[in-house]
Amino acid sequence: MTTAPDAETDTPIETGGYAAFHRFRPIGGPIDGPIGGRVVVTSIEGEWIVLEAAEYSAYAQGRVDPSSALHQRLVDRNLVRAHFDARRAALGYRRRKRFIHSGPNLHIVVVTLRCNETCVYCHASRADLDAVHTDMTIETAERTVDMILRTTSPHVTIEFQGGEPLVNFPVVQHIVAYATERNRGLGKQLEFTMVSNLSLMDETKLQWLLAHRVQLCTSIDGPKALHDKQRKLPTLSAYDAALPWIARINEAYREAGLDPTLYHVEALLTTTRETLERWREVVDTYVALGCRALFLRPVDPFGFAEKTRRIVEYPREDYLAYYRNALDYIIELNLQGVEILERYAAIFLTKILTGDDPNFLDIRSPGGAGIGQLAYNYDGTIYSSDEGRMLGAAGDPTFVIGDVHTGRYRDIVAHPTIRAMAIASNLEGQPDCVDCPYVPYCGTQPEHNHKTLGTMMGRMRESSMCAVHKGIQDILFEKLATADAPTLEILRRWTTIRAREHFLQDTPAP
Amino acid sequence: MSESLLGMPPGRVEADIGEAAVTLTVPGAVYPLPAVYAAAYCFIARCYVLVDRDGEDLRVVLTAKDPAGIHGGAQGLRALVGEFANELLASAWRREITRQNRGLIESVTMQAFGAAMGPPSLDDLEAFDFSDEPFDDPLGIAQSWEDKYRKPKPAGSEPGPEGGEEQGGA
Amino acid sequence: MILRFHREVYAGTAIDAALGRFAALASTRFDRSEDGDYFVVEVTAKTEARSRRVALELGNFALGLTIEQGGPDR
Numbered sequence: 001m002t003t004a005p006d007a008e009t010d011t012p013i014e015t016g017g018y019a020a021f022h023r024f025r026p027i028g029g030p031i032d033g034p035i036g037g038r039v040v041v042t043s044i045e046g047e048w049i050v051l052e053a054a055e056y057s058a059y060a061q062g063r064v065d066p067s068s069a070l071h072q073r074l075v076d077r078n079l080v081r082a083h084f085d086a087r088r089a090a091l092g093y094r095r096r097k098r099f100i101h102s103g104p105n106l107h108i109v110v111v112t113l114r115c116n117e118t119c120v121y122c123h124a125s126r127a128d129l130d131a132v133h134t135d136m137t138i139e140t141a142e143r144t145v146d147m148i149l150r151t152t153s154p155h156v157t158i159e160f161q162g163g164e165p166l167v168n169f170p171v172v173q174h175i176v177a178y179a180t181e182r183n184r185g186l187g188k189q190l191e192f193t194m195v196s197n198l199s200l201m202d203e204t205k206l207q208w209l210l211a212h213r214v215q216l217c218t219s220i221d222g223p224k225a226l227h228d229k230q231r232k233l234p235t236l237s238a239y240d241a242a243l244p245w246i247a248r249i250n251e252a253y254r255e256a257g258l259d260p261t262l263y264h265v266e267a268l269l270t271t272t273r274e275t276l277e278r279w280r281e282v283v284d285t286y287v288a289l290g291c292r293a294l295f296l297r298p299v300d301p302f303g304f305a306e307k308t309r310r311i312v313e314y315p316r317e318d319y320l321a322y323y324r325n326a327l328d329y330i331i332e333l334n335l336q337g338v339e340i341l342e343r344y345a346a347i348f349l350t351k352i353l354t355g356d357d358p359n360f361l362d363i364r365s366p367g368g369a370g371i372g373q374l375a376y377n378y379d380g381t382i383y384s385s386d387e388g389r390m391l392g393a394a395g396d397p398t399f400v401i402g403d404v405h406t407g408r409y410r411d412i413v414a415h416p417t418i419r420a421m422a423i424a425s426n427l428e429g430q431p432d433c434v435d436c437p438y439v440p441y442c443g444t445q446p447e448h449n450h451k452t453l454g455t456m457m458g459r460m461r462e463s464s465m466c467a468v469h470k471g472i473q474d475i476l477f478e479k480l481a482t483a484d485a486p487t488l489e490i491l492r493r494w495t496t497i498r499a500r501e502h503f504l505q506d507t508p509a510p
Numbered sequence: 511m512s513e514s515l516l517g518m519p520p521g522r523v524e525a526d527i528g529e530a531a532v533t534l535t536v537p538g539a540v541y542p543l544p545a546v547y548a549a550a551y552c553f554i555a556r557c558y559v560l561v562d563r564d565g566e567d568l569r570v571v572l573t574a575k576d577p578a579g580i581h582g583g584a585q586g587l588r589a590l591v592g593e594f595a596n597e598l599l600a601s602a603w604r605r606e607i608t609r610q611n612r613g614l615i616e617s618v619t620m621q622a623f624g625a626a627m628g629p630p631s632l633d634d635l636e637a638f639d640f641s642d643e644p645f646d647d648p649l650g651i652a653q654s655w656e657d658k659y660r661k662p663k664p665a666g667s668e669p670g671p672e673g674g675e676e677q678g679g680a
Numbered sequence: 681m682i683l684r685f686h687r688e689v690y691a692g693t694a695i696d697a698a699l700g701r702f703a704a705l706a707s708t709r710f711d712r713s714e715d716g717d718y719f720v721v722e723v724t725a726k727t728e729a730r731s732r733r734v735a736l737e738l739g740n741f742a743l744g745l746t747i748e749q750g751g752p753d754r
Contacts, residue, residue, distance in 0.1 A: 100618060103626035152628035366618065371626040410634055413626040422619050428611050431603040455552050459600045543689070547747045558736035559743055563686040563717070573736060 018062030020081045023437040026053070027474045028481070040477045045092030046355060046440030047077040050481035092355055096440060099359045099372065103152035103413060106361060106373035108159045108386045109144055109175065111136045112168035113378060113393075117197050117238055119219075119231045121270050121299050121312050125393030126163055135168045136378040143404035144376045145179045150409035155189040160214075161386065166200040176212050180505055190505040193217060195268075199233055199241035206245070210252055215503050218242055220267040220289065222275060222282040230272060243289070250290055260290075261339065262498055267291050271298050271319065272312040279326035287333065287340055294330065295343035296323055298468055301451045302390035316467040324475055331479075334490045344472050346494040351441040352476070353495050361385075363443040363469065367425030370401060370418030380404040382412055384421060387447040399447060421446040424456040432460035438473045515588045525587045530577035532587050534594065538566040541602050546570065548601035549594055557590070570594070681728075681735040685719040685742060691753045694745035695719050698738055708734055 021044055028038045039056035042048045051059065051070075058064050059079075064071045075083045113127035113134035127134045136144070148156060158179060160172050176192055183190050193215040209216065221227040224239040231238040246265045253263040267286065269275075275282060286294045298319050299312050323344075330342050347360045361368025369384035376382055380403045383389040388399025401407075401415040412418075424446045427433040433442070448465050449458025460466040479491065513527065514520045524533045536546055546568050550559045558573040572590060580586035608615065630638070685695055699710050699721070708730075711722040723735040746752065 097618060097621075100622035101625045103628065152625060366622060371622050408634065408637070410627045410630065414623055419619075419623070422622060423615070426615050426618060428618070429604065429608050429615050431600050431607060434607050434611075454555075455597070457600070457604065459596055462596065543751065547751070550743060551747050554740045554744055558740055560683070560736075560739050561686075561689045561743065562684070563688050568689070 017081050018064065019059055020079050020084045022079055023435060023439065024056065024060075025437045025474075028478050038478075038481050040437050041079065042437035042440055043078055043089065044440075045078070045089040046096055046351070047079065047092065048352060048437070048477075049073060049077050049079065050477055095355055096351070096357050099357055099364060100366070102154065104368075104370065104372055104374050105151070105153040105155045105359075106157050106159060106368070107148045107151075108161055108373065108375040108389075109136070109141075109148075110161050110163065110375070110377050110386075110389065111141070111165050111171045111175070113163040114167045115163040115197075116167070116199060117164065117231050117233055119270075120308060121230065121272060125390055129167065134163070134378050136171050136380075138171065138174055140378070140380040140404060141171050141175050142178055143380060145175055145182060147376070147382070147404045147407065147409060147412070148374075149179065149182055149186055149188065151188075153188070155191075156183075157191045157193060160192070160194040160196075162195075164197055164200060165194055166196055166205065169205060172214075173208065176214065183505070191215065191503050192505070193503075195219075197231070197238065197242060198245040199236070199238060201245045206248065206252070210249075210256070213503050213505065215266075215500075216249055217266045217268065218246065219270070220246075220285065220291075221269055221272075222278055223285050226274060226278060226281070229274065230270075246289055258502055261292065262500055263502060264290055264292060266293060268295055269297060270300075271296060271322065273314045274312075276314060276318055276322045279322050280329055283326055283329050283333070283340075287338055292339055293341050293343050293346070294326075296326055297344075298464070300387070301448065301464075302387055302394070316464050316471065319468060320471040320475070323472060327475065331487055331490060335486060341494040345476060345491070348441055348473055348476055349491055350495040350497070352473075352480070353492060358497065360443075362445050363441075365425060365427040365439070365443050366422040367443055367445055369399075369421045369425070369446060370413055370415065371422060374412070376404060382407060384418060385445075385447060387445065391447060391451060398450060421456060424449070424458075430457070430460060432466070436460075436470070438470060441473065442469050515584055515591060518588065518591055523591055525584065525591075527583050527587065530574035530580050530587065532572050532591050534570045534572070534591060535564060536568045536570055536598065538568055541568070541598055542605065543568065545598060545602035545605055548605075549598040552597050553594060681723050681731045683721045683723065683735050683739055684715070685721070685739075687717050687719065688752055689746070690719065690742055691746045691749055691751065692719055693753050694749060695721065695742045697745050698741040701741065702734065702738055705734065710738075 022041050024039050024041045026037060026039050027050075037053045039051045039053060040048065041051060041056065041059070055070055058070070059074065064074065071080070074080050078085055078088055110125075113125055114129050114131055115126040116129055118126070145158075148158060158175065160175075162168075165172055172194070179190060179192075192213070194209070195217045198216075198218050219231065220239075220242065221230050224237065227239040228237050233241060246267070250260065250264045254260055267289065269282065269286075283294065298316070299314075301309070327342055327345060330340060333340060347358055347363055350356060350358045357364060359368075359372070361372045364372070369388065373385055374382055375384070375386045375389045377389055377392070381389075381392070381400055382402045382404060383392055384399040384401055391398065392400055399417060401417055402412045423429065425444050427439050427442060427444065430444065433439050433444075436442070444458065444460070444463070445465060446456035446458075449463065450456050452464060453459055453462060476491075479487065483491070512524045512533075515523055515525050515532070522535045525531070526533075546561060550561060550570065553559055553572060556575055556579070558571075558575060560571040560573075562569045562571075572594060574580045574590070580590065695712070699712060702708070702710065705725075708723065708725040711724070713720045713722075721735070721738065723731050723738065725731040725734055
C-alpha cells in the first residue's frame with residue numbers, strides 16, 4: 001500500500017499507486033500569479049501534460065475521479081499506473097534514442113586557423129593571416145577524409161570551419177572533390193557545409209561553391225553597429241562585407257529554381273552582454289536579411305581570455321529574460337505572417353511535440369562527442385568536438401582523441417575519453433537531471449562542464465548550460481499550457497523538418 | 511592557527527587561513543569512500559589533498575597550491591569548502607543513481623558504441639592480439655565443463671587413466 | 681615533513697609507485713615506514729619549505745594513483 005499525507009489534514013491516505021512513474025516541475029510562478037502556477041509532468045518516455053496545481057495534487061494523491069476528463073487525459077498520456085502501457089513506453093523511449101544506432105555524422109574540418117576578423121568572443125584558436133603554417137595540407141586533408149568516411153553513419157556532413165575557411169580555399173576544393181570520389185564506392189549520403197564570415201568571398205569562389213552544393217552559413221550578431229563592434233575587420237565594416245554576399249547567395253538559389261523558404265543563407269548569432277537589451281533590433285535584422293531561423297545562442301566559455309569573459313559574459317537569468325522577450329517578439333511577427341523561427345525552441349519543441357529527436361548534438365543524451373561528431377584540426381589532430389578543439393587550442397588537451405595520420409577509426413570513437421563523455425552526458429545517471437521532467441528532451445556537454453565546473457560530469461545546479469536549457473523549456477511549456485490556438489499552430493509548425501535535398505551530393509549507390 | 515569559517519558547521523570545518531588550508535570532517539555514514547575519492551580527485555589540480563580516517567568518518571585537508579589564488583582569505587576558503595561539499599554531494603548521489611539505473615545506462619552506452627564502432631575490419635582483426643597470454647576469466651567462460659564441474663580429488667589420491675580416482679585393482 | 685597515509689584510504693602499492701617516481705628528485709630523501717594503520721613517509725629536502733612542497737605533491741600523487749586503481753590494496 002502506498003500512502004501520501006492528505007494535503008489538508010496531513011493524515012496518511014492510501015493512494016493505491018495511481019500515478020505511473022513520472023517527473024514533475026512547477027512552472028509559471030506562484031499559484032496566485034499571472035499564469036496561476038502550473039506543474040509540468042513527464043513520463044519516462046517523454047509523454048507530457050501540464051496540470052493546474054490542484055490537478056497535480058489530486059494526481060499525486062490518487063484522488064482523480066476515474067470518470068473525469070482529467071483521468072482520461074492522464075490515461076491518454078500513459079501516466080496512470082493501472083493503464084500503463086509498457087510496450088508503448090519502450091517504443092517511445094527507443095524512438096527518442098534512435099540516434100545511438102549510428103556513428104558520427106557531423107565532421108568538423110578546420111582547414112586553417114588564419115582569419116581576417118577578430119571577434120570579441122572568439123576562441124583562442126584563430127591566427128593572423130601570415131600564419132600559413134596553420135593551413136591544413138593536402139595530405140592531411142586526404143587522411144582526414146579517409147577517417148571521416150570510415151564512420152558507420154550512413155549520412156555524413158563535412159563542415160568547413162576555421163579561422164576563416166575561405167583563406168584556405170584550395171584545400172576546401174580538394175576535400176570536396178576527394179570525398180566525393182572516395183564516396184563513390186561507399187554510397188553514403190554526403191553533404192558539405194561551410195561556416196564563413198563571407199568577407200573574402202568573390203564570384204569565382206561562390207560559383208564553385210554553388211556548383212558543388214556547399215551549404216553556406218555565416219554569423220550575424222545583430223544590427224550593424226553591434227555586429228561591427230564585436231567582429232572587427234582591419235579596414236572594413238564586417239557587416240557591410242557580409243551583407244551583399246548573403247543577398248547574392250540567396251539570389252543565386254532563386255536563380256537555380258530553389259524554394260527560397262527552404263534554401264537561403266543561414267546565420268548564427270552569439271549573444272553577448274551588449275546584445276541583451278537589443279533583442280528587438282536583432283530579430284528585425286534577421287528578418288530584414290531574409291533569414292528564416294534565428295539561433296539565440298548564449299556566449300560559450302571557450303573564449304579568448306578571462307578579461308574578455310568579464311566583458312561579454314552575463315548571468316543566465318539576464319539571458320533568459322532576453323530570450324523570453326525575443327521569443328515573444330518572434331511569435332508576434334509570425335502571427336503577422338513573417339516566417340522566422342527560433343532554433344532552440346524548434347529543437348526542444350520537436351522533441352516535446354513529435355516524440356522524435358532532431359539529433360542536435362549538444363542537446364541529446366548521451367551527447368554527441370565522439371559518437372555523433374568529431375572535429376579535425378588543421379594538423380590532423382582529432383578532437384571530441386569543436387569545443388574540445390577550442391580547449392586544446394587554449395592549452396588543455398583533455399579532449400584530444402587521436403590523429404588522422406596514425407589513428408584507427410574504431411580506436412578513435414571508442415577512446416576512453418569518449419567513453420567517459422558518453423557516461424558523463426547520459427542524463428539518466430546525472431544528479432538533478434534524474435528528477436527533472438525535461439530529461440527526455442535535454443542534454444549536457446561534457447566539455448562545457450569540464451571548462452566551467454572542473455569535471456566532465458559537472459553539477460547541474462551550478463551549470464549555466466543547464467540554466468539555459470531548463471529556462472527555455474520552462475518558457476516553452478508555459479506557452480504550450482496557456483497560448484492561444486494560432487500561437488500553438490506556429491509552435492507546431494516550427495517542428496516541421498523539411499529536408500534540403502539539393503545539398504545532398506549526387507553519389508550513385510555502390 | 512585553526513579557526514571556524516562563517517556559515518560552516520563548527521567541528522566539521524576548520525580553516526588555517528595563513529596556510530590557505532581547510533580541514534573537513536566528512537561523515538562516513540553519509541558519504542562513502544568512493545564519493546570522497548571522486549570529489550578529492552577533482553581538486554588535486556589546484557589543491558594538495560590529504561584524506562585520513564577518523565573513526566567512522568573521513569578527514570579531508572585541502573591546501574591551496576596557489577594561496578594567492580584564494581581570493582579574500584576566509585571568503586575564498588569558504589568558497590573552496592562549499593565547492594568541495596557540492597562535488598562530494600554530487601558524487602555520492604551520482605553513485606546511488608548509477609547503482610539504480612545501471613542497466614539502462616549500460617544498455618544505451620553499449621548500443622551507442624556498438625553502432626559507432628561498427629564491426630571490425632580485416633585490418634582491425636589483423637592488429638588484434640590473439641596470443642595465448644592468460645587473461646582474466648572471472649566467470650570461467652573459457653573453462654571446459656569438465657574443468658569447471660569435475661569433483662575435486664581427495665587429498666593424496668593419484669589420477670587414474672580417466673583422470674578420476676584410482677580404482678581398486680586386483 | 682611527515683605524511684601519514686591510512687591503509688583504509690591509500691594503497692600501499694600506490695604510495696610505493698609514487699615514491700618510485702619521486703626517488704630521482706635531487707637532494708631529497710624519502711623514509712618509508714609503517715605505524716599501525718598508517719603508512720608513514722618522511723620527506724627531507726634541503727629546506728623545510730621544499731620538504732613540505734615535495735611531501736604534498738607526493739601526497740597528491742599517491743592519492744591519484746590510489747583512486748585510479750580503485751582504492752586501497754585488498
